[in-house]
Amino acid sequence: MRSGYTCLIVSIITRLMVVLLLCYLAFMTEYLNFKLAHNNARLVELSAGKPMRIFYEQTEKFFSMFGDPLETAQKNGGMTWSIRIMGVPFTDPVSAISVLAKNHRMEIGFVLGLIGPLALALVFGRVFCSYICSASLLFFSISRLRRLLLKWFYFPEWSLNRGFAWGVLIGGTLVCLAFGHGIWSLLLPYFAVGQTVFHGLAFGTLSVSFFSIVVFSIADLLLGKQFTCRYLCPTGRLLGWIGRRSLVSIRREAPRCLENCNACADICPMRIKPNQDETVDCSLCGECMIVCPTKCLSIAPIIGKRKVTAGSLK
Amino acid sequence: MFGSGYIHEKNNSPKFMQSRASSPREPLLDNTRMNGGWKQKLLYRVTFLKSVVLGAAATFLLPLLEFLPRKAGFKRWLRPPGALPESEFIKACTGCGQCANVCPNKCISLFGLEEGLGLLATPKIQARAQACILCMACTQVCPTDALEKLEPTEEGIRAVNMGIAVVSEDLCYSYSGRTCGVCYRACPLPGKALRLGLYETPIINEEFCVGCGLCEQACVHMPQAIRIVPRHQLNDPLQQTEEPTKENNRLDSVLDRRSFLKVRSKFHQSSDQVNP
Structure with missing residues (x-):
């Protein structure tokens, strides 16, 4: 695939769909409640109004396609952290680590849920970060805002060593080991977004995770573009490490690449250098393909040995 | 030839497009290949380990949130049916919220910080507001078996x-x-x-x-x-x-x-x- 715009648009659409899915799952409790209490569209309209009736009827229609609507609806649930869609479980690797650290054992369904995310990371690398992560949509828009504001203001571009995110992962696991409870809903941006959406739509309250989202957003705006994704998010670091030899990644046609151009390395939200054949941590967002003047970059399967640079090991 | 032309173009580009690679905060090793010398490798490893320790320490400070002043919460909350004993439950629960998601009675809600960090994101039921109807939907979906699987029969109810x-x-x-x-x-x-x-x-x-x-x-x-x-x-x-x-x-x-x-x-x- 050569067009960076396609990647960008597809990534925005998929992330929007994930956010909408989270909102819908949080709102689905309402449908379940109506189904159990009334089981009748007219009664729903009388008790909750016309929009609710439409919501109820459409949801009923959709879930009826797969069998009993109540049972099918209850096959979905959770957040990006640990989610079931039509009965298929998906587990975050960090959540598996935390359960191992706290409980010293894992259920078989939980382990099976790891297959999907790990396979995705092994084939496409860190693709979770720019196609699925609900928080990265927020950070993406903040990086655009930052780019706009840079016309008038000066923001520094900080960089930390990438060991910091490993440290966050180790620190969170140590908290699990030492205290027997996790603090991941404050540490992980996508979990915090899930909690905030769920608290807001299902209970109508403001989750404490919202404040960690605010902190992450401020860090993103002031310290660097997608600062959280690069240096603070332990999941991104872990997935980047798992997918460091991913099958599909960004590929450069060396003869067409310009020397001293550096446009791709400047635009890259993960601050990797495609012009030096660096592929670790690439989330396939496609920004470098847009700015490349000779269009020598493409997303393609990479077979064979990879160059290892100092940056890619960090 | 072609390359130098591009550089000239790039310098005319707006400020936000320009390279920030030469900023003073850029780490020294960023552009260096790993096949430098053993000194560089050592320096790189030491920087990496320092960052790991720094990150772990910064994260380990977060449990200090426990000592924030907070209002006395509502102490009489219940766990969903089939929950393990409290200490084991906290260990097994990941806070994914699937139990609250499938609850058709909307009785399960999730904790914030009101009862401390230990209960963060775990489910609760406040009986006076909305009591559990023992439909056992939550026990069926718990991915970590923090809620043991029960059936909505009389035997299942007796096990709660x-x-x-x-x-x-x-x-x-x-x-x-x-x-x-x-x-x-x-x-x-x-x-x-x-x-x-x-x-x-x-x-x-x-x-x-x-x-x-x-x-x-x-x-x-x-x-x-x-x-x-x-x-x-x-x-x-x-x-x-x-x-x-x-x-x-x-x-x-x-x-x-x-x-x-x-x-x-x-x-x-x-x-x-x-x-x-």
Whole structure:
């Protein structure tokens, strides 16, 4: 695939769909409640109004396609952290680590849920970060805002060593080991977004995770573009490490690449250098393909040995 | 030739497009290949380890949030049905919220920081607001088996242990001669967990009561005359062999008549303020 715009648009659409899915799952409790209490569209309209009736009827229609609507609806649930869609479980690797650290054992369904995310990371690398992560949509828009504001203001571009995110992962696991409870809903941006959406739509309250989202957003705006994704998010670091030899990644046609151009390395939200054949941590967002003047970059399967640079090991 | 032309173009590009690679905060090693020398490798490793320690230390400071001043929360919350014992439950629960998501009764909500960091994102039920109807949907979906799988049959219901109902005889209408019996009609195990005496006075059988809280939700008296003492506040008679500590001795204080009277007078004051 050569067009960076396609990647960008597809990534925005998929992330929007994930956010909408989270909102819908949080709102689905309402449908379940109506189904159990009334089981009748007219009664729903009388008790909750016309929009609710439409919501109820459409949801009923959709879930009826797969069998009993109540049972099918209850096959979905959770957040990006640990989610079931039509009965298929998906587990975050960090959540598996935390359960191992706290409980010293894992259920078989939980382990099976790891297959999907790990396979995705092994084939496409860190693709979770720019196609699925609900928080990265927020950070993406903040990086655009930052780019706009840079016309008038000066923001520094900080960089930390990438060991910091490993440290966050180790620190969170140590908290699990030492205290027997996790603090991941404050540490992980996508979990915090899930909690905030769920608290807001299902209970109508403001989750404490919202404040960690605010902190992450401020860090993103002031310290660097997608600062959280690069240096603070332990999941991104872990997935980047798992997918460091991913099958599909960004590929450069060396003869067409310009020397001293550096446009791709400047635009890259993960601050990797495609012009030096660096592929670790690439989330396939496609920004470098847009700015490349000779269009020598493409997303393609990479077979064979990879160059290892100092940056890619960090 | 071609390359230099591009550089000229790039310098004319707006400020935000220009390279920031030469900023002074850029790490020294960023552009260097790993095949430098052993000194560079060592320097790189030391920087990396420093960052790891820094990150771990920064994260380990977060539990200090526990010491933030906070309002006294609502202590009498219940866990969803089938929950493991409290200490094991906290270890097993990941806070994914699937139980709250499938609850058709909207009785399960998730904790914030109001009860401390340990309970963050774990599920709770407040019986007076919305009690559990024991449909067992949450137990079926829990991915880590923090909620044991139960069926919504009578056997499944009997296996639930969320707490035990306690009647405050001073508040109950039936005990003061005005026949009520609402709690009996709400009970999922009527005649077993909750029997009726003369004038429909509720009598709890602790052996059968699962603590679902339907009686507490249904109670027509304000404040409720029947309430669930949650399992984590309950002095389990099966674990009486342990030395009584502050933690497991809490039921005595809850069931203590004096404290009940204190609670009652407090509730009376508050209800007087609301409804003089």
